[in-house]
Amino acid sequence: MVHRAASRGSGDGIYRPILETGLGCAGAVLAAGLSKREAVGPKSGTLHLAQALSNRGRRGRKKDFVDCERLIKRLVSGELTLTFVPTAVQRLWRTVTRTRYQLTCHRTRLQNQLEALLEEAHLKLSSLVSDLLGVSARRMLEAVADGATDPAAIAELANQRLRATAAQLRDALGTCRELNPVYRRLIKLALQDLQLVEQQIDQLDQEIARLLHKHQAAVERLEVGAKAETFESAKKLASWVGACPGEEESAGVNRSARSPKGNRHMRCLLNQCANAAVKRKGSIFEILYRRLVLRLGHKKTIGAIAHRLCQLIWMILHQGVRYEERGPAVSEKSKRAGTARMIRTLQMLGYRVELSGNPA
Numbered sequence: 418m419v420h421r422a423a424s425r426g427s428g429d430g431i432y433r434p435i436l437e438t439g440l441g442c443a444g445a446v447l448a449a450g451l452s453k454r455e456a457v458g459p460k461s462g463t464l465h466l467a468q469a470l471s472n473r474g475r476r477g478r479k480k481d482f483v484d485c486e487r488l489i490k491r492l493v494s495g496e497l498t499l500t501f502v503p504t505a506v507q508r509l510w511r512t513v514t515r516t517r518y519q520l521t522c523h524r525t526r527l528q529n530q531l532e533a534l535l536e537e538a539h540l541k542l543s544s545l546v547s548d549l550l551g552v553s554a555r556r557m558l559e560a561v562a563d564g565a566t567d568p569a570a571i572a573e574l575a576n577q578r579l580r581a582t583a584a585q586l587r588d589a590l591g592t593c594r595e596l597n598p599v600y601r602r603l604i605k606l607a608l609q610d611l612q613l614v615e616q617q618i619d620q621l622d623q624e625i626a627r628l629l630h631k632h633q634a635a636v637e638r639l640e641v642g643a644k645a646e647t648f649e650s651a652k653k654l655a656s657w658v659g660a661c662p663g664e665e666e667s668a669g670v671n672r673s674a675r676s677p678k679g680n681r682h683m684r685c686l687l688n689q690c691a692n693a694a695v696k697r698k699g700s701i702f703e704i705l706y707r708r709l710v711l712r713l714g715h716k717k718t719i720g721a722i723a724h725r726l727c728q729l730i731w732m733i734l735h736q737g738v739r740y741e742e743r744g745p746a747v748s749e750k751s752k753r754a755g756t757a758r759m760i761r762t763l764q765m766l767g768y769r770v771e772l773s774g775n776p777a
Contacts, residue, residue: 468500471491471498472487538592538604540590542557558604568590654730658687660679660726
């Protein structure tokens with residue numbers, strides 16, 4: 418099935434019959450073993466990304482030809498564990514959303530730097546406003562950066578709905594009378610950097626909205642039951658994301674249960690969703706969190722809930738079902754079970770229990 422060229426000195430003719438016979442699935446796997454002079458065009462095959470653990474070879478010196486032969490045989494026989502390769506459109510979406518996320522993180526860093534600069538300049542404005550980049554705080558900071566020295570005039574720029582009183586603002590801005598001009602210039606530079614980053618974030622938001630409008634039909638199809646055909650089961654999706662325990666087994670002993678790297682962007686998003694889901698009163702995730710946090714701790718419990726969310730996402734996309742909250746039903750069932758357990762305990766102790774109403 419695999420034919421090797423007679424001469425190993427050059428890459429010409431190596432496995433060429435396979436490429437010419439239309440075995441496209443092997444084209445991308447072969448690319449690593451071909452010579453640089455032999456260009457593999459876009460029609461050579463379909464790109465497949467295999468996990469390295471499924472292509473383990475014998476120990477010894479690495480040989481490219483033997484490795485290529487083993488790759489082809491395992492790929493054709495289905496022994497390789499293939500992972501997900503995003504399409505060009507998905508890579509575009511990834512780039513846009515990840516760039517926006519990076520800019521959001523950069524905006525948070527700049528905000529923290531600005532707050533540290535104000536603390537160094539003895540301007541205690543952050544202790545009186547809930548948002549240092551809000552409308553009132555920005556007006557006052559811009560006035561300080563432009564050279565204003567009267568705390569009362571600066572305090573009047575605040576919105577009337579601000580909880581802090583005018584006297585508190587004047588006390589917090591009292592050092593602006595003798596503020597070093599260098600601090601004013603640094604505050605102005607920080608505000609300009611924040612404004613530039615916010616403009617870039619707005620531009621990316623518009624780009625994301627344009628892409629959503631362009632693929633509106635695909636988004637609508639997701640609502641009526643699109644299938645996650647790339648992943649055969651919820652376990653494979655969780656493994657690809659990295660929202661599951663790891664398995665490093667040797668001689669029948671699991672040496673480490675650390676989660677795999679996976680897709681860190683999606684795993685971070687799942688962890689954020691898990692942290693938000695456990696705060697919903699009466700939800701199934703809050704019940705699960707309270708059940709596990711005493712034994713696992715906060716971080717591991719959030720990881721378990723993220724794993725549950727990943728499974729739910731696969732079920733919704735693959736089976737076309739809608740999510741239904743089971744928290745109230747589970748709470749009612751646990752209350753009934755607890756009541757029955759307490760009644761049995763009292764009866765075992767010799768008491769006679771008479772229920773006057775609904776045990777629920």
